[in-house]
Amino acid sequence: MAMVAWISQRLDPAVQNVTTIGEAEKIINGHGVAVLAFLNSLSGVHSDELAAASRLEDVNSLYRAVNFYQTTNLDVAKLFHVDPEAKRPSLVLLNKQEETFILYDGEFGASAIAEFVSANKIPLITYHPHRGSHSSDV
Numbered sequence: 529m530a531m532v533a534w535i536s537q538r539l540d541p542a543v544q545n546v547t548t549i550g551e552a553e554k555i556i557n558g559h560g561v562a563v564l565a566f567l568n569s570l571s572g573v574h575s576d577e578l579a580a581a582s583r584l585e586d587v588n589s590l591y592r593a594v595n596f597y598q599t600t601n602l603d604v605a606k607l608f609h610v611d612p613e614a615k616r617p618s619l620v621l622l623n624k625q626e627e628t629f630i631l632y633d634g635e636f637g638a639s640a641i642a643e644f645v646s647a648n649k650i651p652l653i654t655y656h657p658h659r660g661s662h663s664s665d666v
Contacts, residue, residue, distance in 0.1 A: 580638035
C-alpha cells in the first residue's frame with residue numbers, strides 16, 4: 529500500500545495552480561512545507577522554471593516533502609504574505625511546522641529556487657524530547 533501511495537505522489541503534477549482563497553487556506557492550514565510562486569501567468573518561462581525546481585527538489589527526496597504551487601491571484605498572494613505590488617515573479621516558502629513565510633529574493637531559475645528550498649525546508653534547530661534519557665546516554 530505504501531508503494532501505491534509513493535507512486536501516486538510521484539505522478540501528481542509538479543506544480544499545482546491555486547486560483548481561489550479556499551484553495552490557499554487549505555494549503556496554509558495543511559501540513560509540511562509549501563512553495564508558492566506569484567506569477568503574471570500560470571504558463572510560460574517562469575512556470576516552467578518553477579516546475580523544473582520542483583523536479584530537482586523531488587529527485588533529492590524519497591517522498592515529496594515540499595509541495596509547489598503557483599498563482600496569479602492577488603488575494604492568494606496576500607495570504608502568503610507576498611506584497612501584491614511586488615515585482616513578479618515572487619516566491620515564498622511556507623514552513624507550517626515553524627509557521628514562517630520566507631520570501632525568496634534570488635534569480636528565478638530552477639537550480640537557484642531548488643537550493644533556496646533545500647536550505648529552508650528544515651528548521652535550523654529541532655528538538656526531540658527523549659524520555660528517560662540521561663547525559664550518559666548521549
